[in-house]
Amino acid sequence: xxxxxxxxxxxxxxxxxxxxxxxxxxxxxxxxxxxxxxxxxxxxxxxxxxxxxxxxxxxxxxxxxxxxxxxxxxxxxxxxxxxxxxxxxxxxxxxxxxxxxxxxxxxxxxxxxxxxxxxxxxxxxxxxxxxxxxxxxxxxxxxxxxxxxxxxxxxxxxxxxxxxxxxxxxxxxxxxxxxxxxxxxxxxxxxxxxxxxxxxxxxxxxxxxxxxxxxxxxxxxxxxxxxxxxxxxxxxxxxxxxxxxxxxxxxxxxxxxxxxxxxxxxxxxxxxxxxxxxxxxxxxxxxxxxxxxxxxxxxxxxxxxxxxxxxxxxxxxxxxxxxxxxxxxxx
Amino acid sequence: xxxxxxxxxxxxxxxxxxxxxxxxxxxxxxxxxxxxxxxxxxxxxxxxxxxxxxxxxxxxxxxxxxxxxxxxxxxxxxxxxxxxxxxxxxxxxxxxxxxxxxxxxxxxxxxxxxxxxxxxxxxxxxxxxxxxxxxxxxxxxxxxxxxxxxxxxxxxxxxxxxxxxxxxxxxxxxxxxxxxxxxxxxxxxxxxxxxxxxxxxxxxxxxxxxxxxxxxxxxxxxxxxxxxxxxxxxxxxxxxxxxxxxxxxxxxxxxxxxxxxxxxxxxxxxxxxxxxxxxxxxxxxxxxxxxxxxxxxxxxxxxxxxxxxxxxxxxxxxxxxxxxxxxxxxxxxxxxxxxxxxxxxxxxxxx
Numbered sequence: 001x002x003x004x005x006x007x008x009x010x011x012x013x014x015x016x017x018x019x020x021x022x023x024x025x026x027x028x029x030x031x032x033x034x035x036x037x038x039x040x041x042x043x044x045x046x047x048x049x050x051x052x053x054x055x056x057x058x059x060x061x062x063x064x065x066x067x068x069x070x071x072x073x074x075x076x077x078x079x080x081x082x083x084x085x086x087x088x089x090x091x092x093x094x095x096x097x098x099x100x101x102x103x104x105x106x107x108x109x110x111x112x113x114x115x116x117x118x119x120x121x122x123x124x125x126x127x128x129x130x131x132x133x134x135x136x137x138x139x140x141x142x143x144x145x146x147x148x149x150x151x152x153x154x155x156x157x158x159x160x161x162x163x164x165x166x167x168x169x170x171x172x173x174x175x176x177x178x179x180x181x182x183x184x185x186x187x188x189x190x191x192x193x194x195x196x197x198x199x200x201x202x203x204x205x206x207x208x209x210x211x212x213x214x215x216x217x218x219x220x221x222x223x224x225x226x227x228x229x230x231x232x233x234x235x236x237x238x239x240x241x242x243x244x245x246x247x248x249x250x251x252x253x254x255x256x257x258x259x260x261x262x263x264x265x266x267x268x269x270x271x272x273x274x275x276x277x278x279x280x281x282x283x284x285x286x287x288x289x290x291x292x293x294x295x296x297x298x299x300x301x302x303x304x305x306x307x308x309x310x311x312x313x314x315x316x317x318x319x320x321x322x323x324x325x326x327x328x329x330x331x
Numbered sequence: 332x333x334x335x336x337x338x339x340x341x342x343x344x345x346x347x348x349x350x351x352x353x354x355x356x357x358x359x360x361x362x363x364x365x366x367x368x369x370x371x372x373x374x375x376x377x378x379x380x381x382x383x384x385x386x387x388x389x390x391x392x393x394x395x396x397x398x399x400x401x402x403x404x405x406x407x408x409x410x411x412x413x414x415x416x417x418x419x420x421x422x423x424x425x426x427x428x429x430x431x432x433x434x435x436x437x438x439x440x441x442x443x444x445x446x447x448x449x450x451x452x453x454x455x456x457x458x459x460x461x462x463x464x465x466x467x468x469x470x471x472x473x474x475x476x477x478x479x480x481x482x483x484x485x486x487x488x489x490x491x492x493x494x495x496x497x498x499x500x501x502x503x504x505x506x507x508x509x510x511x512x513x514x515x516x517x518x519x520x521x522x523x524x525x526x527x528x529x530x531x532x533x534x535x536x537x538x539x540x541x542x543x544x545x546x547x548x549x550x551x552x553x554x555x556x557x558x559x560x561x562x563x564x565x566x567x568x569x570x571x572x573x574x575x576x577x578x579x580x581x582x583x584x585x586x587x588x589x590x591x592x593x594x595x596x597x598x599x600x601x602x603x604x605x606x607x608x609x610x611x612x613x614x615x616x617x618x619x620x621x622x623x624x625x626x627x628x629x630x631x632x633x634x635x636x637x638x639x640x641x642x643x644x645x646x647x648x649x650x651x652x653x654x655x656x657x658x659x660x661x662x663x664x665x666x667x668x669x670x671x672x673x674x675x676x677x678x679x680x681x682x
Contacts, residue, residue: 084502136672147498151438151675154505158608159668162661169655259509303521312513312520319510326502327491 004279007272011286015063018290022059022297023051027305057192061254062296062310063289064195064202066261068251070288071209073262074269074281075244078216079237080149083267083329084322087126087248088259089150091157095129096122096252098160098167101179105171116197122253123246130245132156181309182256194254201250205243206285212240213277220275258311260318261288267325291317352623357632360621364635368417371642375413376405378646407541415539415547415603416645416659417638420610422551422600424637425558426593427611428618428629432569433589436497437616437674441477441597442608443501448508448515449480450601455515459522466543466602470550474598481594483507539603547599554595555634561588562626569626607660609667610637616670 023035028050030038038047069087076085087093099121137145137152168179215236218226226233248262265288266280272287273279295313302308377383383391383401390396391405423441430439441447453476457464464472484507488499558565564585567575575582600607614637615629622628641659644666648657 089505136676139676148675151498151501152672154501155668155671155675158664158671162664162668165658165661166665169657306520308517308520312517315509315513316517319506319513322506323487323503323510326499326506327487329491 004273004283008279008283008286011272011283011290015286015290015293018293018297019059019063022062022293023055025297025301026050026055057195058296059293060195061198062292064198065251065255065258066265066289066292067206067285068202068247068288069258069261070265070269070284070291071206071281072244072247072251074266074284075209075216075240076262077266078220078277079240079244081220082150083325084150084263086260086263087244087252088257088262089157090130090153091133091160092126092130092245092248093252093257093259094157094160094164095132096126096249097182097257098164099125100182100253101164101167104175104179105167119197119201119250119253123249126245126249126252127242129156129160130241198250198254201246205247209240209243209247210278210281212236212243213281216240216277216281256309256311258292258314260314260322261291263325264318264321265291267321352625352628353621354628357622357628360632360635364632364639368635368639368642371639371646372413372417375642375646376409379404379409379649411539411541411544413642413645415544416641418544418547418551419600419604419607420637420639420641421555421634422596422637423607423610424614424633424640425555425630426596426600428615428626428633429558429561429565429589429593430611431615432565432626432629433586434495434500435569435571436500438497438501438612438671440609440612441593441601442606443612444504445480445484445507445511446477446594446597447480447601447606447608448511449483450474450477450598451606452476452511452515453479454602455518459518466546470546470599470602473602474594477598477601478594480507480511481590543603547603550595550599554592555630557588557592558630559627561585561592562630565589565630566624566626569624605660607641607663609663609671610640612674613667613670614640616674
């Protein structure tokens with residue numbers, strides 16, 4: 001427990017550090033002193049405009065989606081007892097993306113109502129996809145085998161991306177540009193309205209999942225033991241799965257196709273605090289946030305004045321880590 | 332006399348390979364398939380933004396008159412595109428067949444195992460650092476890229492405890508592809524070659540030019556002939572490494588030759604149309620279902636069926652949403668994905 005507290009304190013400090021560096025970084029550089037001054041309302045108009053209207057919402061969104069995706073991955077890994085589970089690899093992100101895309105191709109994106117509708121739509125998309133993957137990988141006598149689940153996820157994700165490519169062609173150039181950036185995983189909703197749209201989901205679902213930590217520990221002991229201990233396995237599993245889908249879906253709605261966060265976050269966290277979910281879940285949330293802030297900052301800093309979409313940076317960090325895990329995994 | 336020879340040959344073949352071979356179906360596919368291919372090409376040439384009569388098509392090919400617009404459309408735009416499609420289909424299909432046979436992996440496909448992404452990344456680098464590179468060199472780098480992608484996937488899977496398994500290969504392939512795609516996108520953004528690349532990734536045959544075909548033909552032709560020469564050895568390998576060694580085969584040499592052929596086929600196909608996945612996955616399975624387990628039948632039949640698939644898919648891609656073209660890669664993925672899912676469910680497979 002003490003170790004957990006220490007680790008999380010350090011993670012917290014790192015996140016704050018990344019937060020500050022991220023606020024300094026961008027086309028127009030602000031020195032740390034200027035950032036602090038501006039934060040306390042003593043900066044110039046231009047500085048506060050940059051900070052409050054452009055950078056802060058984006059960083060806050062990074063924190064939220066990092067936490068959402070990582071916790072979602074943590075749940076999926078726990079439930080499937082498969083170290084490689086991740087909402088991106090399982091195709092849940094793709095499903096959310098397809099719904100967002102369908103919506104965008106028919107309606108304009110700027111109106112207030114649509115922004116709040118997006119997470120809901122993404123949620124429906126990811127829920128449907130999760131259900132589809134579940135059904136497709138279910139076999140009567142064997143249930144869900146982890147490898148079959150992942151293979152099915154890869155297949156479904158490929159199918160959905162193909163459908164999305166077909167759809168992009170019908171878009172007018174402006175929407176096409178938007179969709180292309182979205183697909184690459186750029187944090188596009190860098191605007192307080194999006195923070196507001198995303199916040200309720202995270203604020204409701206994260207505490208709920210943390211509250212279920214003990215249940216997840218018990219589920220990890222295996223189906224029979226869990227039933228023996230008086231847990232209604234099927235019900236809890238379904239509820240947790242729904243929470244995972246909700247977290248991933250709402251995050252993807254504002255961040256686009258950022259993969260691998262749900263994979264790496266929980267793994268790093270497990271290394272740091274061990275397998276107990278009371279510590280693992282919040283630690284995952286923190287590593288996820290840290291990862292997305294850092295990736296987003298790198299993406300903005302590396303080739304100014306243009307940006308590398310965060311999703312690309314995360315993939316470049318995440319894919320090698322995934323491969324490393326793959327070599328560690330037993331057959 | 333010849334009949335007897337034929338029958339002894341057949342019993343010989345029966346004793347070597349598994350019993351399920353269907354020479355009749357094979358020859359049916361060879362002749363029927365080629366006939367269907369010719370028909371498909373003819374339909375595809377005459378169909379388009381401007382419908383052109385078959386007689387005009389015939390004239391455009393055999394008595395070309397450069398003054399006529401219709402002849403020009405056929406000669407300069409449609410024919411290279413369609414022939415390119417046929418060639419690409421054959422390449423991906425044969426590459427997939429060899430990979431599946433050699434690795435005894437039912438999920439093997441150049442798209443799933445990182446070859447396409449590797450070739451794509453090599454092309455991204457070429458566009459970024461050597462703009463205006465000749466297609467000749469481009470295609471060579473594409474081979475190298477495919478090799479690098481495949482090397483990464485196989486290398487990483489073999490590092491794992493318990494060695495290479497089909498599932499592990501697909502997982503490594505997905506991650507390596509994601510990585511290479513992200514790197515390509517990064518390079519594309521940085522050097523502002525995104526549009527050139529987008530054309531490639533979407534996977535389309537529409538921009539194929541005669542000169543590309545001329546460069547590609549010897550590579551693809553040579554590789555397919557090589558594949559047919561190797562087909563007997565691949566049949567043995569597909570029965571298992573021990574069996575192959577027991578039958579006196581130098582498996583290392585066969586695998587090396589097979590790998591080179593696969594890289595050339597996948598690399599050149601990606602260089603022309605970009606990343607079109609799933610052809611190499613579906614076609615060999617379908618072919619095996621039709622003609623049996625002998626790779627002397629599977630390889631040529633895969634080539635024909637692969638060409639047919641791409642020619643007709645391209646035709647469909649132009650018709651579905653005319654006048655906008657649907658990307659070929661997306662269309663084939665929509666057919667390929669259900670098939671992949673079916674394979675993921677199935678446990679026992681015959682290779």
